[in-house]
Amino acid sequence: MKRALAVTRMHLIDHMTLWALPTGILFSALAINLAVWTVIDRGDRHTGGIASIYCFVAVVAALAVVRGLPFAMSLGSSRRAFTNGTVITGAVIGAAFGTLCFALQLIEHASDGWGMGGNFFWFTWFGTSWALSWLLFVVSLIAAFAVGGFFGSVVGRFQMWTVIIGAPAFILVGGGLAVLVTWQGWWHDIWGWFADLTPATTTLWCAVLALACTAGSWAVLRRYRVS
């Protein structure tokens, strides 16, 4: 546990990159959206700007594994201690940014969408339960971290093979699924499934995704060797 926490501290030591940068990105995305809303006069004021924080968290996780693991292992960290420490890091980052997003959502709600009916932190239908709304932010950000971490694990372990085998495989599998879904006429059901998601089920699916990616990362990192 002590070794795992050392890894967590290693991941979290760079405050500038970890906290200041994404907060800056989030606020500038918000500022740009607010500016656009003032200029453009349209009823529908939704935006996907919040995706920036999810992308950032995923990239941080991928880099944390690819670059952090060789360094941690040189300081005598085991693969297991590194994985545990990185999972704790994901929880800390998810909780911190999730709480920040939730707080901003509260402000957005209280200020009637920044005074112009805007929806930046746009999970308005989650407003049914504030506790669940907070939980969804946290869990979905942890899921983003886990997805990025899994990608980093694969790249870290297999390096060039990830691209050589991974890219064609992704296209084949993805394309094959699309053909299958079209052929069977499942598109309607799939969109319907997304439309039927509630805050509770979305949180649950995010948790499943996070767990699956973490298990996948460990399966890949168990036999990782530094090269």
Place this chain on the structure above:
Amino acid sequence: MTTTPAIEVTGLSRRFRGAVALEDVDLVVEPDTIVGLMGRNGAGKTTLMALLAGQDFPTSGTVRIFGEDPVENDAVLAQLCFVREAQQYPNNFRVSHVLGIGPQFYPEWDAELAERLVDTFRLPRRRQVQKLSRGMRAAVGVITGLASQAPLTVFDEPVLGLDATSRQLFYDELIKAYAEHPRTFLLSTHLIDEAAAALEQVVVLDRGRVAMSGNVDELRRRASTLTGPVDSVHQLIGSAPVLHQEPLGGYVRATVELAPSPDLRSRAQALGVDVAPVPLQALVVRTGLLGAPEDNPASEGAL
């Protein structure tokens, strides 16, 4: 009472897709020893170090560090620090971050020493490690290894890229650190004679096998350089294995597996032949040139 060796490697082999990186390596390093790991490029030095640090998996054979398998063994790994020549650092990691994180991994981390060495090596604390020059990056690695006070500290090419002054500083600090807190150091280097003064034991790898291994002083005593008239030198050599011979007009300089004993010296003096000890580097170079260890007269260790 027998002490557990710091490093005990038995029949260790590592193959990569058919290519042999290490073949049947046996090695024992007693605790509190400074060992030099030598050999030509591609001899298997880094592979051996990675296996010792539990960063790689053996194809066959065993590795024991302080009596235990290092792979995924937190108790052993906590006593180990392995700084690579091309050490990777986390994204945006600065020199100050390395100094800050060291104590988290090593309870015995010597912060005072680390701070002093940063000044000695003139490292900019705020600079990102990946953006430092090669020599400065090497210095960061040297500082990490020395300040960690890890019972087993492994350095892969620690002085590569360091200027002459910094290299001397490293050897001085290494000996000082060892004198203050005896521990085991394993370091690979190509600058053999420069490092020789700090080393007690050397292991020479050649094409994945141990070509030569032993105490530095004993190895040096195994051979002599004889310089003198051709006939006289050959008379002294007799049937002893010749490692190297250089003709110099009517003279010859031969590196021979003959101990520079008082007897040899007095016979040489009578014949007008000069006897000199063999520098460690010359011995290692000859070992590397002689090819496969099977037909290598200087070999020992794994065979």
